[in-house]
Amino acid sequence: MVRTDQSVSALSVQLLLAVAEQIKLPLLQIARTAELSQVRDTTADLDSIQTTADMAIKLLDSYLFGARLALESDYRLNIEPVSVAAVLYDTGQQLTAMAKLYGVELQLDIAGRFAPVLANRQGLQSAMTSLGYALIEALPSLNAQTLTLHLAVHNSRYGVVAGVYSDAEQLSVEALRQGRKLQGHIRQPLASISPSSGAGIFVADAILQAMSTELRPTRHHNLHGLGAVLRPTPQLQLV
Amino acid sequence: MNILIIEPDTVLAKLYTKALQRAGDEVVCCVNAQSAVFSADERQPDAVVLELQLVKHSGIEFLYEFRSYPEWQAIPVIVLSNVPPVEFIDNWKLLQRQLGVVDYLYKPHTTLAKLLKTVDNVRTTAVQLSP
Numbered sequence: 001m002v003r004t005d006q007s008v009s010a011l012s013v014q015l016l017l018a019v020a021e022q023i024k025l026p027l028l029q030i031a032r033t034a035e036l037s038q039v040r041d042t043t044a045d046l047d048s049i050q051t052t053a054d055m056a057i058k059l060l061d062s063y064l065f066g067a068r069l070a071l072e073s074d075y076r077l078n079i080e081p082v083s084v085a086a087v088l089y090d091t092g093q094q095l096t097a098m099a100k101l102y103g104v105e106l107q108l109d110i111a112g113r114f115a116p117v118l119a120n121r122q123g124l125q126s127a128m129t130s131l132g133y134a135l136i137e138a139l140p141s142l143n144a145q146t147l148t149l150h151l152a153v154h155n156s157r158y159g160v161v162a163g164v165y166s167d168a169e170q171l172s173v174e175a176l177r178q179g180r181k182l183q184g185h186i187r188q189p190l191a192s193i194s195p196s197s198g199a200g201i202f203v204a205d206a207i208l209q210a211m212s213t214e215l216r217p218t219r220h221h222n223l224h225g226l227g228a229v230l231r232p233t234p235q236l237q238l239v
Numbered sequence: 240m241n242i243l244i245i246e247p248d249t250v251l252a253k254l255y256t257k258a259l260q261r262a263g264d265e266v267v268c269c270v271n272a273q274s275a276v277f278s279a280d281e282r283q284p285d286a287v288v289l290e291l292q293l294v295k296h297s298g299i300e301f302l303y304e305f306r307s308y309p310e311w312q313a314i315p316v317i318v319l320s321n322v323p324p325v326e327f328i329d330n331w332k333l334l335q336r337q338l339g340v341v342d343y344l345y346k347p348h349t350t351l352a353k354l355l356k357t358v359d360n361v362r363t364t365a366v367q368l369s370p
Contacts, residue, residue: 024321024347025248027249028251028346028347032254032255032350032351033249033351035350035351036254036257036258039258039261039351040261048250101250102249102250103249138294140270141247141270141271141293141294142294143271143273143274187322188319191294191295192294192295194294195247195290195292195294196247196292196321
């Protein structure tokens with residue numbers, strides 16, 4: 001994908017606007033939790049404050065990573081053979097505390113034989129963490145039958161698909177395309193699944209684009225979600 | 240007082256609920272407009288605290304639906320939103336007169352104390368909608 005200086009600048013500004021809007025949420029949660037703790041004269045909410053602050057820092061790291069990629073037009077991530085199952089396992093570890101805070105159960109569907117894929121490990125993990133955060137936050141509003149988020153991998157004829165899924169209705173291809181265009185211009189570019197700026201989804205998209213793939217609506221068994229198709233490494237499949 | 244909170248973020252929703260319960264109010268919390276309408280139907284609220292940025296149907300859509308029922312037209316609605324009030328300057332009269340919004344709080348700048356005070360102020364407020 002060829003990006004001009006002007007389009008890169010516009011993309012990064014839009015992404016930063018979405019990120020700035022999004023990062024207000026954990027700060028607001030911390031501020032209000034601290035206020036309530038003071039009123040109740042208790043330290044029982046310190047765990048929740050710590051979880052929110054830790055997650056906000058991780059999220060900001062992912063956002064910065066994505067924003068840096070969006071800013072640097074010629075930047076391409078170093079591609080290496082990566083185990084998607086291992087990345088999703090680590091992503092699950094990163095998101096556990098956050099999911100607990102939102103009452104969402106995380107489930108890993110990573111069993112099976114999957115060839116290593118060509119990706120950047122840090123990039124893929126940041127993308128999946130940003131995506132996971134966005135969907136954890138959104139899931140309670142989506143009329144899901146169960147508050148369960150699946151971090152899953154499966155083989156498709158196009159490659160290995162890594163994604164985050166639930167039984168709630170997810171974005172259509174058209175809604176995601178529109179959302180990309182509207183990002184940074186309106187407050188809720190992905191209003192059908194996110195009450196906020198949806199920054200986590202756009203950051204994941206920016207990181208994946210730097211790995212020459214992109215975020216797309218995908219399905220895993222009977223679940224709906226967002227994921228990326230990754231190319232398997234042919235050499236390592238022979239080993 | 241029975242308060243219906245419509246807040247899509249469940250962490251914030253729990254905090255607002257705890258604060259209002261502590262002040263002696265009974266609180267029902269909904270994460271989207273659809274469940275809020277069902278909830279109001281089951282148990283009529285005395286006041287509504289509403290975020291405008293919701294999934295699928297916006298807070299404004301909820302207000303139009305809510306005000307279309309005669310029995311809910313006098314219930315005061317406080318907007319507690321991430322949308323800065325400056326973005327609603329041109330539409331404030333519409334929100335106030337036609338949709339019965341009695342106060343507009345910008346969420347990032349609204350402490351729990353301020354929310355409680357605002358809810359306290361609307362205890363005796365009955366909304367009179369203009370056509």
